[in-house]
Amino acid sequence: xxxxxxxxxxxxxxxxxxxxxxxxxxxxxxxxxxxxxxxxxxxxxxxxxxxxxxxxxxxxxxxxxxxxxxxxxxxxxxxxxxxxxxxxxxxxxxxxxxxxxxxxxxxxxxxxxxxxxxxxxxxxxxxxxxxxxxxxxxxxxxxxxxxxxxxxxxxxxxxxxxxxxxxxxxxxxxxxxxxxxxxxxxxxxxxxxxxxxxxxxxxxxxxxxxxxxxxxxxxxxxxxxxxxxxxxxxxxxxxxxxxxxxxxxxxxxxxxxxxxxxxxxxxxxxxxxxxxxxxxxxxxxxxxxxxxxxxxxxxxxxxxxxxxxxxxxxxxxxxxxxxxxxxxxxxxxxxxx
Amino acid sequence: xxxxxxxxxxxxxxxxxxxxxxxxxxxxxxxxxxxxxxxxxxxxxxxxxxxxxxxxxxxxxxxxxxxxxxxxxxxxxxxxxxxxxxxxxxxxxxxxxxxxxxxxxxxxxxxxxxxxxxxxxxxxxxxxxxxxxxxxxxxxxxxxxxxxxxxxxxxxxxxxxxxxxxxxxxxxxxxxxxxxxxxxxxxxxxxxxxxxxxxxxxxxxxxxxxxxxxxxxxxxxxxxxxxxxxxxxxxxxxxxxxxxxxxxxxxxxxxxxxxxxxxxxxxxxxxxxxxxxxxxxxxxxxxxxxxxxxxxxxxxxxxxxxxxxxxxxxxxxxxxxxxxxxxxxxxxxxxxx
Numbered sequence: 001x002x003x004x005x006x007x008x009x010x011x012x013x014x015x016x017x018x019x020x021x022x023x024x025x026x027x028x029x030x031x032x033x034x035x036x037x038x039x040x041x042x043x044x045x046x047x048x049x050x051x052x053x054x055x056x057x058x059x060x061x062x063x064x065x066x067x068x069x070x071x072x073x074x075x076x077x078x079x080x081x082x083x084x085x086x087x088x089x090x091x092x093x094x095x096x097x098x099x100x101x102x103x104x105x106x107x108x109x110x111x112x113x114x115x116x117x118x119x120x121x122x123x124x125x126x127x128x129x130x131x132x133x134x135x136x137x138x139x140x141x142x143x144x145x146x147x148x149x150x151x152x153x154x155x156x157x158x159x160x161x162x163x164x165x166x167x168x169x170x171x172x173x174x175x176x177x178x179x180x181x182x183x184x185x186x187x188x189x190x191x192x193x194x195x196x197x198x199x200x201x202x203x204x205x206x207x208x209x210x211x212x213x214x215x216x217x218x219x220x221x222x223x224x225x226x227x228x229x230x231x232x233x234x235x236x237x238x239x240x241x242x243x244x245x246x247x248x249x250x251x252x253x254x255x256x257x258x259x260x261x262x263x264x265x266x267x268x269x270x271x272x273x274x275x276x277x278x279x280x281x282x283x284x285x286x287x288x289x290x291x292x293x294x295x296x297x298x299x300x301x302x303x304x305x306x307x308x309x310x311x312x313x314x315x316x317x318x319x320x321x322x323x324x325x326x327x328x329x330x331x332x333x334x335x336x337x
Numbered sequence: 338x339x340x341x342x343x344x345x346x347x348x349x350x351x352x353x354x355x356x357x358x359x360x361x362x363x364x365x366x367x368x369x370x371x372x373x374x375x376x377x378x379x380x381x382x383x384x385x386x387x388x389x390x391x392x393x394x395x396x397x398x399x400x401x402x403x404x405x406x407x408x409x410x411x412x413x414x415x416x417x418x419x420x421x422x423x424x425x426x427x428x429x430x431x432x433x434x435x436x437x438x439x440x441x442x443x444x445x446x447x448x449x450x451x452x453x454x455x456x457x458x459x460x461x462x463x464x465x466x467x468x469x470x471x472x473x474x475x476x477x478x479x480x481x482x483x484x485x486x487x488x489x490x491x492x493x494x495x496x497x498x499x500x501x502x503x504x505x506x507x508x509x510x511x512x513x514x515x516x517x518x519x520x521x522x523x524x525x526x527x528x529x530x531x532x533x534x535x536x537x538x539x540x541x542x543x544x545x546x547x548x549x550x551x552x553x554x555x556x557x558x559x560x561x562x563x564x565x566x567x568x569x570x571x572x573x574x575x576x577x578x579x580x581x582x583x584x585x586x587x588x589x590x591x592x593x594x595x596x597x598x599x600x601x602x603x604x605x606x607x608x609x610x611x612x613x614x615x616x617x618x619x620x621x622x623x624x625x626x627x628x629x630x631x632x633x634x635x636x637x638x639x640x641x642x643x644x645x646x647x648x649x650x651x652x653x654x655x656x657x658x659x660x661x662x663x664x665x666x667x668x669x670x671x672x673x674x
Contacts, residue, residue: 005453005456005480005481048453048476048479048480050450050453050454050480051454065434068435072420073410073416073419073420073423074413074416074417074419074420074634074635075416076411079410079411079412079416080411082410082411082435083409083410083411083437086410086435086437090437090444095434095436095451095455096434096435096436097402097432097433097434097435098405098419098423098433098434098435099432099433100420100423100427107427113387114432116342116385116387117387117388118432119342139385142385143342143385143387144342226618226621252618255622262624281563281589281619282618282619282622284563285592285619285622285623286622286623286624287599287623287624297411298411
């Protein structure tokens with residue numbers, strides 16, 4: 001442990017001055033002679049003196065550390081969110097303590113306990129896929145630690161939220177597929193305990209309904225990754241009543257569908273249209289390039305951090321819950337007509 | 338700030354027992370009656386008592402927090418490294434304080450100062466592209482804070498290191514291109530102040546030399562991203578003496594080259610071969626799928642965290658510097674013959 005670090009007391013002893021003199025010299029106080037100040041500052045520099053943030057935190061009963069829990073890190077959306085959070089944290093002078101749930105309820109609970117014990121001044125989180133109970137988040141609120149949920153929010157806890165406009169994004173994508181002549185539109189989504197899945201499904205269903213297209217339950221699958229999408233899409237494409245379009249909740253799934261569709265030699269987009277959701281680098285690297293609903297993870301991260309910092313600085317002032325909605329944008333490329 | 342949290346003193350006062358009784362009850366000490374223990378534990382539970390990790394850290398003069406500085410987060414390799422680090426940190430009971438240099442020397446220096454002030458028990462870092470002076474890292478060593486460098490290491494600081502076998506990876510890729518009939522192999526790399534660039538260039542040059550192919554400096558470019566690779570590769574492909582293969586230091590650059598090559602209607606891999614370095618998701622999503630040197634970022638992250646934890650636990654025991662080399666693997670797909 002870094003116990004070789006020198007303290008203000010050590011400096012005072014070495015230079016035979018008082019602790020308060022050292023403290024004032026280090027704070028560049030005007031009521032001290034230039035010579036003493038210089039002597040103390042020089043000694044501190046030479047001996048690598050650093051203010052002890054741990055001790056300062058204890059003294060002020062506050063920390064400048066914000067806890068972040070993400071489901072995973074190797075993931076275009078969540079790494080973009082983290083990048084956006086860091087932009088604001090750096091600008092506002094906060095440090096980030098990082099936790100990862102790996103979509104496990106148990107790990108998420110453990111992370112929350114660690115964050116309470118670490119006395120972070122606020123928490124940003126997107127809930128795990130497994131999570132259906134929220135008592136651990138309530139404990140943050142009970143401990144007077146502000147929480148902002150982003151993307152995968154928890155509606156049962158009174159707190160600020162930053163969400164992607166999932167409903168509008170899914171509605172726009174599905175309507176675009178309908179307007180370009182598709183009628184049997186398959187929908188690949190994540191488990192429905194997540195609000196984002198419910199909202200994206202809502203947008204899909206409302207677009208069908210608006211255009212008088214009946215819902216075919218066989219076209220709706222719980223499938224949200226590249227590897228699973230390949231066999232599921234292959235089976236659908238080989239069925240008698242095959243779809244003429246696919247809309248997937250993320251780009252990885254859409255690219256799995258694209259792979260299966262190309263493998264079966266269907267013409268894209270003439271016979272089959274495909275639309276994803278995210279707009280990561282892989283959407284541009286794919287051939288044909290993927291049409292997708294663009295969502296800015298960095299905007300989500302920045303907004304969530306900004307809402308949290310505001311909440312930390314004005315504790316008590318704001319009983320209102322703020323919801324920030326980040327707009328999506330349909331990016332038409334080559335996998336749709 | 339979470340100043341509503343109750344302390345051991347508060348519990349003692351509320352139940353009219355001594356602080357030491359509360360402390361023993363919370364530690365489940367056997368020399369206390371069951372009834373008292375239960376009463377204290379029940380009260381602590383109801384009032385959300387949490388041990389104050391900040392105070393514990395102060396008391397023990399140690400922290401269970403490891404500082405990590407990465408150049409960026411939205412990046413397949415660095416997000417993979419972070420994921421691997423979290424695997425080991427969780428298993429070993431350490432928390433991670435995250436910093437990001439954005440490849441800026443100034444931000445990197447600032448992050449190091451913050452980590453020293455936060456009294457982290459160790460630091461993992463990959464240096465910024467801008468960095469050519471290393472005094473700030475020496476300060477960590479002077480403060481007795483163990484450091485492990487990963488990927489972009491600093492050879493001037495005595496510390497453990499985890500590196501990708503860049504030289505061998507580049508040598509194998511270039512030899513593969515030569516053996517499949519390519520003779521004019523262009524090389525797109527990062528700035529040469531980074532050890533990884535020097536090593537990958539070394540592998541490329543030695544493969545040429547081994548097979549008696551003269552070096553053509555016009556075929557070596559400092560260019561390491563998708564957007565810049567498109568015009569640079571286009572110009573090269575339109576020149577009289579065009580290359581018949583490209584080897585790039587990362588997949589993004591290789592995919593930019595692929596885009597330019599397809600746009601000019603060259604046949605891949607018959608006329609032009611392309612090989613990347615990383616093996617991210619985009620290498621699979623691209624069409625044709627990208628041949629690339631696979632490097633496991635998660636293995637790098639895990640190894641770096643393991644070396645650091647070992648160093649923290651056995652401080653003073655190990656004067657030897659450990660270098661861990663993570664092997665690469667050439668993954669032949671469709672962009673090479």
